[in-house]
Every structure is written in structure tokens, then in C-alpha cells.
Amino acid sequence: MNSETTQSRPEVKIRVEYSKTSQSRYIAHLDTIDVICKALRRLQLPYAVTQGCHVRPKISFGPPLPLGHASYCEYFVLTLTGPVDSQALSESLNRELPSGMRVISIANPYVETRNGNFGEKLHYRFSFTRAEIAETARQWLLNPETSFAAESKGKTRTYAIRSAVLGASLAENDSLILEADFIQGQADVPSVSKIVTALAGFLDAQKDCLKLIERISLSELKQKQEISST
Amino acid sequence: MKNVIEALSHWELLEIEKPARYLGGEVNQATAKESPALRTCLVFPDLYELGMSNLALKIFYETLNQRPDIVAERAFSPWPDFESLLRRRGLPLYGLESGMPLKDFDVIFVTLPYEMTFTNVLNILDLAGLPLSWKDRIDGPLVIAGGPSASNPLPVAKFMDAILIGDGEEAIIEICDSLIAAKKAGANRSETRRALTKVEGLWVPEFPGPVKRRVFKLFSQSQPPLKPVVPNVQAIHNRAPLEIFRGCMKGCRFCNAGFFYRPKRERSVEDLVKYAGDLLQNTGEESLGLLSLSTSDYNNLEDLIHSLDKAKLYPEQSVSIPSMRMNDNTIALLDATPHIRKGGLTFAPEAGTQRLRNVINKNVTEEDIISVMKATGGSDYRTVKLYFMMGLPFETDEDIYGIVDLVKRLEAIGKTTKPRKQISISLSGFVPKPFTPFQWSEQASMAELKRKRQIVCRGLENGSSRVSWREEFLCLLESVLSRGDERIGDLIESAFRNGCKFDGWHEFFSKEKWEKAFTETGVKAEDYLRERPVDAQLPWDFIDFQVPRTYLENEYRLAAKAAGEQP
Numbered sequence: 032m033n034s035e036t037t038q039s040r041p042e043v044k045i046r047v048e049y050s051k052t053s054q055s056r057y058i059a060h061l062d063t064i065d066v067i068c069k070a071l072r073r074l075q076l077p078y079a080v081t082q083g084c085h086v087r088p089k090i091s092f093g094p095p096l097p098l099g100h101a102s103y104c105e106y107f108v109l110t111l112t113g114p115v116d117s118q119a120l121s122e123s124l125n126r127e128l129p130s131g132m133r134v135i136s137i138a139n140p141y142v143e144t145r146n147g148n149f150g151e152k153l154h155y156r157f158s159f160t161r162a163e164i165a166e167t168a169r170q171w172l173l174n175p176e177t178s179f180a181a182e183s184k185g186k187t188r189t190y191a192i193r194s195a196v197l198g199a200s201l202a203e204n205d206s207l208i209l210e211a212d213f214i215q216g217q218a219d220v221p222s223v224s225k226i227v228t229a230l231a232g233f234l235d236a237q238k239d240c241l242k243l244i245e246r247i248s249l250s251e252l253k254q255k256q257e258i259s260s261t
Numbered sequence: 262m263k264n265v266i267e268a269l270s271h272w273e274l275l276e277i278e279k280p281a282r283y284l285g286g287e288v289n290q291a292t293a294k295e296s297p298a299l300r301t302c303l304v305f306p307d308l309y310e311l312g313m314s315n316l317a318l319k320i321f322y323e324t325l326n327q328r329p330d331i332v333a334e335r336a337f338s339p340w341p342d343f344e345s346l347l348r349r350r351g352l353p354l355y356g357l358e359s360g361m362p363l364k365d366f367d368v369i370f371v372t373l374p375y376e377m378t379f380t381n382v383l384n385i386l387d388l389a390g391l392p393l394s395w396k397d398r399i400d401g402p403l404v405i406a407g408g409p410s411a412s413n414p415l416p417v418a419k420f421m422d423a424i425l426i427g428d429g430e431e432a433i434i435e436i437c438d439s440l441i442a443a444k445k446a447g448a449n450r451s452e453t454r455r456a457l458t459k460v461e462g463l464w465v466p467e468f469p470g471p472v473k474r475r476v477f478k479l480f481s482q483s484q485p486p487l488k489p490v491v492p493n494v495q496a497i498h499n500r501a502p503l504e505i506f507r508g509c510m511k512g513c514r515f516c517n518a519g520f521f522y523r524p525k526r527e528r529s530v531e532d533l534v535k536y537a538g539d540l541l542q543n544t545g546e547e548s549l550g551l552l553s554l555s556t557s558d559y560n561n562l563e564d565l566i567h568s569l570d571k572a573k574l575y576p577e578q579s580v581s582i583p584s585m586r587m588n589d590n591t592i593a594l595l596d597a598t599p600h601i602r603k604g605g606l607t608f609a610p611e612a613g614t615q616r617l618r619n620v621i622n623k624n625v626t627e628e629d630i631i632s633v634m635k636a637t638g639g640s641d642y643r644t645v646k647l648y649f650m651m652g653l654p655f656e657t658d659e660d661i662y663g664i665v666d667l668v669k670r671l672e673a674i675g676k677t678t679k680p681r682k683q684i685s686i687s688l689s690g691f692v693p694k695p696f697t698p699f700q701w702s703e704q705a706s707m708a709e710l711k712r713k714r715q716i717v718c719r720g721l722e723n724g725s726s727r728v729s730w731r732e733e734f735l736c737l738l739e740s741v742l743s744r745g746d747e748r749i750g751d752l753i754e755s756a757f758r759n760g761c762k763f764d765g766w767h768e769f770f771s772k773e774k775w776e777k778a779f780t781e782t783g784v785k786a787e788d789y790l791r792e793r794p795v796d797a798q799l800p801w802d803f804i805d806f807q808v809p810r811t812y813l814e815n816e817y818r819l820a821a822k823a824a825g826e827q828p
């Protein structure tokens with residue numbers, strides 16, 4: 032493939048949604064980008080490249096997934112210079128990803144809508160080995176008084192989690208599963224990563240009962256969302 | 262326990278840096294096999310990121326896993342945070358592919374890339390729950406080592422059931438076949454080891470030599486690893502490595518690698534272009550690394566680089582050439598090929614004067630360096646790195662002042678170029694290595710190396726160059742470890758028991774712990790650092806290195822002659 036011809040063709044975007052589970056959830060964000068870019072090269076997709084001295088594929092990724100969180104809603108948006116078949120791409124990409132990473136769906140073509148930067152809404156599932164610990168965690172998340180200290184830009188500051196937690200409930204048919212909704216990406220709202228770390232600190236010796244943390248869905252907020260409305 | 266990885270909890274994994282190092286599951290990882298005849302684990306005694314860049318590991322992984330009846334997994338030294346976790350939980354070290362404890366494999370193959378990994382090897386055996394000495398291992402896997410720092414195998418003989426001297430591609434298959442046959446026949450450990458003595462190049466410490474260095478004669482026609490595992494944590498060298506030739510006939514008299522990998526064997530341009538395509542196709546690496554001891558000595562370099570350029574697979578593809586000797590020709594070639602990654606300019610004159618460069622037979626001239634500096638005046642090359650050794654045989658203070666003079670001259674040229682060039686100097690004490698013409702030479706003392714280093718530092722203190730150096734004690738230690746006999750095994754073991762590991766890592770190296778090990782074992786460093794008479798028996802003489810001793814003796818004499826002295 033020649034970069035000059037690549038650049039002169041009309042560009043089209045696709046959005047690939049993928050999961051990151053089992054051992055792949057311990058691959059750090061930057062390493063994940065590297066792993067995906069290598070997979071795209073192996074497939075020799077007709078992707079567009081950036082201009083400049085260090086040429087790279089034109090690709091952007093969703094918000095970083097905290098290390099160790101599984102996810103069913105990761106995505107990247109790739110700019111292509113020619114058409115691709117979504118089904119074939121999904122199958123071939125699945126062969127090229129490390130264990131635990133799988134394509135869920137491909138939006139092709141993908142029309143990007145700029146929402147402004149209002150952060151995102153996230154649905155999480157927490158799996159416990161003991162029901163009473165799941166309940167303790169639920170109460171901790173829903174308690175409007177819950178706050179914790181965490182590092183931010185080299186400074187320790189206190190966060191109130193009520194600005195981030197939209198809701199939390201135990202699954203109807205499984206008291207070991209806690210489902211919760213969060214917002215993040217807004218000023219003064221702690222990230223889910225920070226909240227989960229603080230929850231583990233709160234559970235202390237019992238934290239091993241929280242054995243799996245899964246990001247189930249993610250949607251970009253179209254406007255600033257106030258928690259008080261829930 | 263079947264799978265150690267499954268015993269690690271989420272929160273434990275989060276406590277350690279880069280947990281993906283310890284979990285496997287990478288692209289191109291070998292798939293599991295039903296009841297293989299032999300389970301092997303390839304151990305690299307340093308961090309995942311370094312091991313995943315190691316070519317030998319890739320070669321053996323692919324060679325062994327191509328066999329339907331052999332499984333080859335990988336294990337690396339755990340970083341101290343992960344080691345503490347394993348020890349705290351009482352969990353053994355394991356193979357990354359299956360999580361199976363190392364002690365359940367049939368054989369462990371240990372790569373020894375540099376002497377400073379010896380204590381890491383013992384740490385790995387300990388973490389595997391295996392006794393350190395081969396004599397104490399009555400069950401569990403055989404432990405077999407190989408690699409350039411085992412060219413004199415005596416220092417690690419205590420720990421190894423067998424040690425391979427030379428190239429491993431064919432030998433490793435013969436070793437595996439021998440082990441499979443021994444397993445089928447129900448042979449005991451000693452019988453199994455005895456059978457291994459038939460493999461050319463393999464020394465079994467239980468039995469006397471001689472041993473002949475193994476040379477892979479079919480290298481040129483052989484296929485390199487084309488589907489290496491793609492790491493899940495960025496490796497130290499982010500490139501797909503392609504070995505374009507093995508061996509080097511330049512004959513620098515200090516260079517162990519030059520003699521270890523003899524003779525020079527080249528792959529053809531046609532084959533390399535095809536391999537490069539497959540390698541990039543299978544790894545998706547952005548950069549192709551053309552590897553060899555001295556890439557500018559490849560016969561058809563220009564042709565190779567142009568052909569690779571024509572066969573580019575993706576737009577951002579680049580080529581990196583880590584060991585390129587710079588001269589006017591290579592600069593012209595690099596300039597004509599924009600997709601070559603241009604790092605800094607690197608020179609290894611090794612000695613400060615032409616007289617001493619003649620003594621060590623290092624074929625880099627001052628004119629070469631100056632002309633390249635001038636030729637790259639206005640180009641992208643902003644950094645110039647120069648490697649020098651101190652304490653070389655027949656060296657005088659004049660040669661050390663020569664380093665200062667040469668660097669000052671280069672600084673003056675660097676100032677006139679736009680952009681200005683940043684020069685950095687790397688100083689290291691010379692370590693005499695077995696199987697080189699300088700194997701008889703004296704190791705310069707710490708005081709001598711320090712004094713010489715200070716001459717260079719003072720001479721350049723008002724200049725613009727950055728000077729870095731290797732700690733003198735490390736040079737002496739490397740000297741003892743590489744020219745040692747079997748007693749050095751006790752020293753390594755004592756150092757390990759004192760807590761030494763990751764000795765190649767500045768932040769972990771402990772001079773005090775090693776000094777304690779010398780005291781505890783009664784090993785006198787001086788016995789190993791002194792000059793030896795050319796006609797004296799050397800501990801490693803039982804190895805036929807395929808470089809006649811008379812040749813080495815003659816080279817030593819020629820060096821002395823070039824210096825105007827008698828050896």
C-alpha cells in the first residue's frame with residue numbers, strides 16, 4: 032500500500048466495539064492501543080495515516096479502561112481509505128486479538144457526532160463471592176455521605192461519590208451481583224476507577240470477595256447530567 | 262496445582278506493576294497440545310520486556326512448537342513485586358502458556374545472555390521449588406543452559422544438568438529427541454544425562470569432556486522465526502527481528518561474540534525479503550530490525566535495503582539497523598532510504614588511539630568518524646554516541662588521553678553543525694573473555710580503571726559531551742564470572758543467598774552482597790583477574806571452540822607486536 036494513494040482516496044470511518052475480558056483486562060491502555068494497531072497492520076486494512084514525521088494509523092480510542100476492569104463496551108474509531116466488509120473484518124480481527132479481546136459489533140460507516148465534552152455514563156456489574164459484602168458495597172455506593180481521599184495531579188483531595196453514582200442495586204435473581212450506574216468525565220466527579228479503588232479500601236480485608244468488575248455499557252453524555260435528578 | 266495463574270486474585274494482580282507480564286495469552290502464543298511427548302519451558306532470566314525481545318527465545322519457541330509432540334512454554338524473571346507475591350502465597354513460578362509450575366515440566370532450557378543474570382537463574386530455580394544444584398535434584402525437570410555467557414560453562418556447571426556450547430537450533434531438537442527416548446525407555450536421571458553427552462556441543466557436568474562447540478552450518482538456508490509471540494506489554498525493542506547473518510570475521514581481539522558465533526553465514530537477499538514480509542505480516546510490528554553482529558558487513562546491504570523498501574507492506578513501516586558501522590557509504594545509503602529509522606550516530610572505536618585500535622584489531626579509524634560527523638552536519642542525526650574501553654591489554658595513559666583528544670576534536674566539529682550535535686561517551690572497563698586472543702590478559706584493577714576514567718572525565722569536564730561509565734566493580738565481577746572455574750558456582754550461590762538478583766539493573770546491584778559472597782566462599786577475585794601464561798592450562802581448555810588455540814596465541818602475539826611488546 033502506498034501512502035500517497037492512500038491519502039488521496041475518500042476517507043470513511045468505522046467504529047469497532049470490542050470486549051476485553053479474562054487475562055486481557057490486565058493489558059494496560061497504551062499497550063492495548065499497541066496491540067490493536069499491530070492487529071490492524073497484520074490485516075493490512077486500508078487505513079488512513081496521519082501526516083508528519085511519525086506516520087501512524089488514524090485511529091482514536093474510547094476512554095481508558097482501568098486496569099483489571101473487564102469490559103463489553105470498548106471501542107475505537109478507525110479512518111479507512113476504502114470499503115471493508117464488516118462481517119469479514121469482525122472475523123479476521125477476532126483471529127488477530129489476544130485472548131480475551133473480541134469484536135462485538137462494527138458500525139460501518141460510522142458518522143461521528145460531536146457532543147461536546149460532557150463525560151460518559153457507565154453501567155457496571157460487580158460480582159461478589161458473599162452476598163453480605165455485595166450488600167455492604169451497595170450501601171456504601173448509595174450512601175450520600177460516602178467520601179474518600181485520592182490522588183489527583185499529585186495532590187490528595189477528597190471526593191464525594193454522590194456526584195458520580197446514579198444508582199446501585201443487587202441483581203433480582205442473584206444477590207452476589209451488584210449493578211451500578213455512574214457518570215464520569217466531569218469536573219469534580221470522581222472516576223469509576225477511583226471509586227472502585229476506594230470501595231476496595233473500604234472493604235479492606237473483605238475486598239477479595241469482590242472478584243470481578245465489569246464495564247457493561249458506556250454512553251457519551253449529550254449534556255451535563257446532574258445526579259440530583261435521579 | 263494445575264494452573265498457578267488461576268490462583269492469583271484480581272486484587273493481588275493489581276498490586277503489581279504490569280500484571281500482563283505474567284498472564285500469557287498473547288497473539289501467536291503456541292496452542293495447547295494433547296498429551297505431548299515432552300513438555301519444555303524456555304526460561305529467560307530477566308524481565309518479560311527484555312526476554313520478549315530476545316532472538317534466541319523466539320528461535321527455540323518456534324522450532325520446538327513446530328513439533329507436534331513437543332510443547333514449549335515461556336517463563337521470565339518475575340520483578341521483585343511479583344516475586345514477593347508468589348513467595349507470600351507459596352506459589353511456584355510457572356509457564357506462561359498453561360500456568361503449569363516449572364517443576365512439572367520435563368526440561369527447562371535457560372538462556373544465558375549475560376553473566377549478570379546468573380543470580381536470576383538461581384532465583385528462578387528457587388521460585389520453581391527446585392534444588393539449585395543438579396546433584397540435589399532427584400526429580401523434576403532437567404535444567405539445561407546455553408547462550409554466549411555460557412561459552413565457558415564452568416561457573417554455572419554446579420547448577421546445570423547440561424550446558425550447550427554454541428548454536429542451539431539443531432542441538433535443541435536433538436536434546437528433546439534424546440529426552441523423549443529416555444522417557445520412553447524409563448531411564449533414570451543419570452542415564453538420561455549420559456545419553457545427552459552424544460549431542461554435539463552439549464556438556465554434561467556429570468561426565469568429563471571434551472566438548473566441541475556446536476555450529477549451525479545450515480544457518481543460511483534455515484528459516485528464521487516468522488511468527489513470534491506479540492507481547493502484551495511493549496518489549497524493550499519494539500520491532501520484528503530478522504537475523505540477516507550470523508557470525509563476524511572482523512576478528513576484534515577482545516570480542517567474545519565474534520569468536521562464539523563464527524563462521525559468518527549470510528542469508529540471501531531474496532530469502533530475507535520474503536521472510537521480512539512474512540514476519541511483518543505475522544506480527545504487525547511497525548519496524549523491522551535487521552540484526553547481526555555488524556550489519557554494515559552484510560554483502561548486499563544496499564540491495565537488501567532497496568528490495569525491502571519496494572516490498573513495503575504498510576505505510577508506516579520502517580527498518581531499524583541497530584549495529585551499523587557508520588562510514589561515508591552507509592551514510593549515503595541511509596540518506597537515500599527515508600524509511601530507515603534514524604537513531605543517533607553510534608561509533609565503537611573502543612580505544613583512543615590508532616596504535617591501540619591496531620592492537621585490539623578494531624577497524625574503525627579516526628578519519629571514518631570525523632568524515633561521518635562532517636557528512637551528517639546538517640542532517641537529522643543530532644546525537645553521537647561513542648563507546649570506549651579502558652584497561653585494554655598493552656594500553657598506556659597516552660591511549661586514554663587519546664580518547665580525550667578524539668572527543669574534543671569531535672566536539673569542535675559538532676559545534677559547527679546546525680543543529681548542534683550532542684556527543685555522549687560511554688566508558689567501560691575491558692573484561693578479558695575466554696576463547697579470545699586476550700583470554701590470558703590481566704583484568705585491570707578497580708583503582709586503575711577509576712584513575713583512567715578520571716583522566717577522561719577531567720579532560721572533558723569543560724566540554725559539551727556527556728560521559729557515562731560502567732561501575733568498575735561490575736567489570737571485575739564480570740571478569741571473575743566469565744573466566745571462572747567450577748568454584749565460582751559457590752560464589753554465585755552465596756551471592757544469591759545474600760539476596761543478589763537483577764545484577765544487571767543499577768537499582769538492584771549490590772556490591773556489598775557480592776563482597777560478602779567472596780568472603781563467605783573464600784573465593785579470591787585476584788586468582789581470576791591475574792594475567793595467565795600463554796602456555797598455562799586454562800579451565801575451559803576441554804572445550805574445542807573450533808577456533809584453534811594456536812590461532813588465539815598467534816593473535817595475542819600479533820597484538821603484542823602491534824604494541825611493540827612481548828606478550
Ligand code: SF4
Pocket residue numbers: 509510511512513516518519554555
Ligand atoms: S566487535 Fe563487532 S566487528 Fe568486532 S568482532 Fe565483535 S562483532 Fe565483529
